[in-house]
Amino acid sequence: MDDGAVGRATDGDFAAVFAALPTAYLVMSPDLTIVDANPAYLELLGRTRAELIGRYVFDAFPPSPEALDADGVNPLQTSFERARDTGAPDHMPLFRYEVVDQETGRPVPRAWSLISAPVLDEAGRTRLVLQRVEDVSEYLAERERLAASREDGSWARLDGLEADLFARTQELRAALASREAATRRLAAMAQVVLQLTDAESVADVTAILAEAGLAAIGADGGAIALRDDDEGVVHLTMTPSLGSGAQRRFGTIDLESRLPAAWTARTGQTVVFQDQSEAQAWSPEMREAFEQSGQRSWISVPLSARGRLLGSLLAGWTVERTISPDEVDLVQAFAAQSAQALDRLQALTRERRSAARSRQLAEELQRSMLTEPFQPTHCQIAVRYLPATGTAQVGGDWYDAFLQADGAVNLVIGDVVGHDTGAAATMGQLRSLLRGIAVAGGSDPAHVLDILDSGIVQLGLRTYATVGMGRLERTTEDVARGTARLRWASAGHPAPVVLDADGGLVDVPEVSGRLMLGVDPGRSRGQIALELPPCATVLLYTDGLVERPGSDLDAGVARLQRSAAELVHLPLEELCDRLLEQLVDGHPADDVALVAVRLHRPLHAGAGPDHLPDSIAVHEWER
Known part of the structure; x- marks a missing residue:
């Protein structure tokens, strides 16, 4: 046997099989609205799909009074409903029905052999009802004609024709049995196709x-x-x-x-x-x-x-x-x-794998730029970053903490619009730009953000971002008291949460000119100066920590404030972990970046830094 003898190509599909069936089929929904009909059915009834699809079946084919039983019930409707409700095929070997002739407009009596079969879903509920129609009108007409010929005495001819009719009837029965099996098979195939559409x-x-x-x-x-x-x-x-x-x-x-x-x-x-x-x-x-x-x-x-x-x-x-x-x-x-x-x-x-690879690359790129913070002498800094659990949700959030030449500590929190490798790359550019501007002499957070906004336009970055920047400063008196001053400016970013040593909430005034970066580089921003009490805790965060579907940002910030107040007695690293556990439970819908700062306790009186020069005081604080 050669290769070509056994090879047969096909472009057919399930719809082509339905259309090619020589037996008439009608497809209905459970409420008996016509869903489809194959060409054999349309040809048998002399109708078009446009005349039938979407209509209640007995509006399309109104029953004649003669078709109803003694109780005025339509047996055909009963058959449909029985197949639908029992989940099993229902047979009507012989059913007489008048069909309107589309050319003359007159009712024409027809005789049908019918099978109604349900199409079930995985739960065993009927999704569709199939009707198979076999027209046996000619067989019955011929038999009635032969019966009438008995009055003329044509007994021998009648016996021969009846024998022929019997043989043809046997053939019809065999054909009907085969068609019935095909109907069941078609229903089973339709059920499998429905299952395939639900496969995940x-x-x-x-x-x-x-x-x-x-x-x-x-x-x-x-x-x-x-x-x-x-x-x-x-x-x-x-x-x-x-x-x-x-x-x-x-x-x-x-x-x-x-x-x-x-x-x-x-x-x-x-x-x-x-x-x-x-x-x-x-x-x-x-x-x-x-x-x-x-x-x-x-x-x-x-x-x-x-x-x-x-x-x-x-x-x-x-x-x-x-x-x-x-x-x-x-x-x-x-x-x-x-x-x-x-x-x-x-x-x-394939799409999921590609998205997972893209997500992994973005996360690796982002984490490579989110380094561990340095630790100043007068405070502790802890940072956390959690990528979103969604496939493509990664790339925009960042934090930073670095020392200025004058000893001040810069704290930065930001969120670039977008969640992909492009957002991660843009985040890296903004982070580097901000560092360069600040180190080059930008001691004023609001001024640093304004220059950064201009740089976004000049470099053609075409991005939007929210950024909050704080500058932690100390005077000689602050060193002695264990206090500090936080100067804060914002480009559309939420204000920090500040707590005293006992968990009391320190009020953070509203900052003017909080327009996010990339919108209007000509607008300038204001800033505030906030006195931090001894052992104060400052939390800078991105919106992934506080935003929830169906809840506004203010409600999320209030949740953060309550949780932080309850946990403020914990060591700073543990505080960060518990906040993430309570507020996002390890499954954030958006990226989460968090920077936590806590002032160290001041030295005890008697060996206090107020009795020493500044340089010695700082050295003593480090120890």
């Missing part, structure tokens, strides 16, 4: 296909084979019916193998084996495949989406059988639907 991972799709999917197309067993181009193999997920031996032996096979799973996944060609002799003529490897799996007939069809081969779908049967072209078309159409679900989830997986 490639593993979910392969599990659905290897279980419900293969059963829906009437196979006794089978497998889903997915390509791994990096390794040059295909990985198979098999139904349990194939046995543990097949699982071990054929769980992973080389992509260049001649086994059908790999061949179809590599070439996109369909392979059909109706018996073992055909399979072994194709490849000697098939002997072991038959022995391990227990299957005697096979179909292997490609899983292809958007011109890309994802793998193959294999369906097997435990007995040798003749596989009709219709069955091959059915498996191919089902594979096309399955490939769409796989392609969607594989693309989603």
Whole structure:
């Protein structure tokens, strides 16, 4: 058998199978609103889709009085509702119904053989109702004509025709049984397609296909084979019916193998084996495949989406059988639907991996610039940074603490708009610019922020950011008392939280000109000077620490103030950890940056620094 003899390409899908069915099918929602109808149905009823879709079925086909039973109930409606409510097919072998002739406008009596079948979701609830319609009007008309001929004495001819009618009826019954099985299979396939739309991972799709999917197309067993181009193999997920031996032996096979799973996944060609002799003529490897799996007939069809081969779908049967072209078309159409679900989830997986790599890069870049702070002689500084738990939420927040030549300590907290590697890179530029401006002689925080705002425009950074900057200063008297002065300016950033040694809240006046950076570089900012009491604690933070969905910023700041007041007695590092634990619980929706500063206790009287020169006092403080 040559390669081309077993290869059949397909562009069909589930919709194409529905459209090509020669038997009439109507699809309804549970409230019996028409959802779809195949061409055979439209041709049989002489209607168009536009006339039917979206209409209540008995508005589209009003029942005649003769069609109602003795209680005035429409038996056809009862059949629909019984299939919907019981979850089982309902049969109406013979049902007479008048249909309006679209050309004459007159009612025409017809006789139907009907089956109503439900389409169930995973919970067993009816999602759709299918109606299969077989027109038997001509059979009944001929029988009635023959019965009337008995009055003319044509007994011999009538007996012969009745015998012929009986044979044709038997054929019809067999055809109807086959159509009924096709209806059940179509309903099962529709249910599997619904499950595929709810799948959240490639593993979910392969599990659905290897279980419900293969059963829906009437196979006794089978497998889903997915390509791994990096390794040059295909990985198979098999139904349990194939046995543990097949699982071990054929769980992973080389992509260049001649086994059908790999061949179809590599070439996109369909392979059909109706018996073992055909399979072994194709490849000697098939002997072991038959022995391990227990299957005697096979179909292997490609899983292809958007011109890309994802793998193959294999369906097997435990007995040798003749596989009709219709069955091959059915498996191919089902594979096309399955490939769409796989392609969607594989693309989603790739996007998630790419976003995770981008996030990791941004976080590494950001952390590389958020160094541990130096420790001044008169206070302790602690810092924390938590990236957001969302895939792309990283990159904009930063903190900084550095010493000025005059001994003052600069404290900075900022948040660049955006959450990606670009925001992280911009953050690094702003951090470096601010440091350079301050070290070059910018002792006034408001002046530093104004120059930084101008620099953003001159350098074409095209960004927006909020920044808060504090300058911690001490006089000789502050050294003796253990106090300090905080000069604070803000470019759209929340004010710091300041607490005394007992947890009392120190009022921080509002700062004028708090416009964020990047909006209007011509605007200047004001600043405040705040006296810090001995052992005061100052908290600078970004909005990720205090903002919550459905709650405003003021409420979040109030939560921070209450928590900090309750925890102020703790060592500074522990205070930071407990605040993060209480306010974000390790899962922030946005980046969180935190800078905590606590003044050291002053020296005891008698050896106090007020009796010493400034240089000695500072040295003594360090000790």
